[in-house]
Amino acid sequence: xxxxxxxxxxxxxxxxxxSIIIIKLCGRREIIESPKAFNHDELGINEYESPKASDYDELGINEYExxxxxxxxxxxxxxxxxxAFWYGDYDEGKAKTDEWKESFIARFIxxxxxxxxxxxxxxxxxxxKVTVEQINYxxxxxxxxEIDYSDIVDEYIDCRxxxxxxxxxxxxxxxxxxxxxxxxxxxxxxxxxxxxxxVDQYDIVADLIKNPYSCFDGYSIVSVKSAKIAQ
Numbered sequence: 575x576x577x578x579x580x581x582x583x584x585x586x587x588x589x590x591x592x593s594i595i596i597i598k599l600c601g602r603r604e605i606i607e608s609p610k611a612f613n614h615d616e617l618g619i620n621e622y623e624s625p626k627a628s629d630y631d632e633l634g635i636n637e638y639e640x641x642x643x644x645x646x647x648x649x650x651x652x653x654x655x656x657x658a659f660w661y662g663d664y665d666e667g668k669a670k671t672d673e674w675k676e677s678f679i680a681r682f683i684x685x686x687x688x689x690x691x692x693x694x695x696x697x698x699x700x701x702x703k704v705t706v707e708q709i710n711y712x713x714x715x716x717x718x719x720e721i722d723y724s725d726i727v728d729e730y731i732d733c734r735x736x737x738x739x740x741x742x743x744x745x746x747x748x749x750x751x752x753x754x755x756x757x758x759x760x761x762x763x764x765x766x767x768x769x770x771x772x773v774d775q776y777d778i779v780a781d782l783i784k785n786p787y788s789c790f791d792g793y794s795i796v797s798v799k800s801a802k803i804a805q
Contacts, residue, residue, distance in 0.1 A: 587697075623671055630787055633711055638792030642782070644750055644757055649690035650790045651745045655763040656681065656688060658800040659743040665797040669717040675726055678713060684736040687768075692789035693733060694787040702734035711789075718785050718794035740768040745778070755784040757793065763800065775803040 630636075646654075657664045660681055666675060682688060683704060689697075692712065695706050704712075706727040713721050748761030758781055765774040781796040788794050 615647070629707075633708065636712070636786055637786045637787070638788065640786075640792055643690075646748060646759070646790055647691075649692070650793060651748070652688065652690055652743075652760065653682075653790055654778070654780045654782075654795060654798060655743040655745040657716075657795060657798045658763050658776055658780070659741075659765050661798070663797075663799050664795070666719050667719055669713070669719050669721065675721070675723060675742070677704060679709070679723075679727075681730065681739070682712070683709065683731065683733050686736045686738040687740070687742045690790070697733055702732045703730045704733050705730045714794075715785065715788035715790055716795060718783060718788075718796065736766070742766050742768075756796070757782040762803070774805075776800040777803055 660677070661668055669678075683693070692715075693704070696702075696708060699714050706729060708722050709723045709727060709731070710721065713719070713723070743763055743765045745761050745763045748759050750760070751758045759780065760777075760779050763776040765776070778798055778800045780798045782793040783796050784792060785794040786792050
């Protein structure tokens with residue numbers, strides 16, 4: 575009699591455990607198969623896609639691989655020096671003004687006294703033609719701000735159809751401090767004038783930020799502050 579009761583209890587327990595397992599498996603299957611389980615809107619999750627200034631593949635731009643030590647090449651030093659000279663205290667607000675586009679093309683694309691590696695490549699490869707997409711990309715590389723030049727550039731401009739501003743800004747010696755994705759650069763900018771032996775000097779502080787698709791060593795310029803050194 576006792577054996578019969580025990581056997582019955584064991585069978586009941588086994589049936590209960592089996593039912594629980596089946597229920598859990600069915601529930602798991604329903605979760606996996608149900609698209610509602612992965613509905614980001616219902617979960618309050620927004621999918622994010624990093625913004626791009628342009629199609630980097632079509633422009634032939636690869637993601638920059640940063641070296642272990644921060645080093646400014648000539649192109650990056652030239653653009654920092656030129657921003658310091660042309661704009662004094664530069665920040666992204668300057669790049670969003672109506673005057674910026676015209677001055678940008680004149681000073682950085684069609685200036686016989688200024689160039690950089692990427693522009694030199696375009697000049698050699700395309701016979702001086704710089705498309706509006708490439709201008710947009712250069713602007714983004716410098717400013718980390720997306721601006722469309724299609725309203726003032728019809729397909730392309732010729733960087734060889736240039737003019738001279740009769741001056742040249744450059745920077746040799748500099749110091750830097752790394753702060754996360756930012757690099758704070760301090761240095762002295764020299765400005766030479768064509769036909770003159772005079773040189774103006776400016777103390778500058780530049781805030782650079784990592785931009786892995788920038789043609790300037792993988793950095794864009796957040797701001798530059800400059801002060802002329804009294805002679």
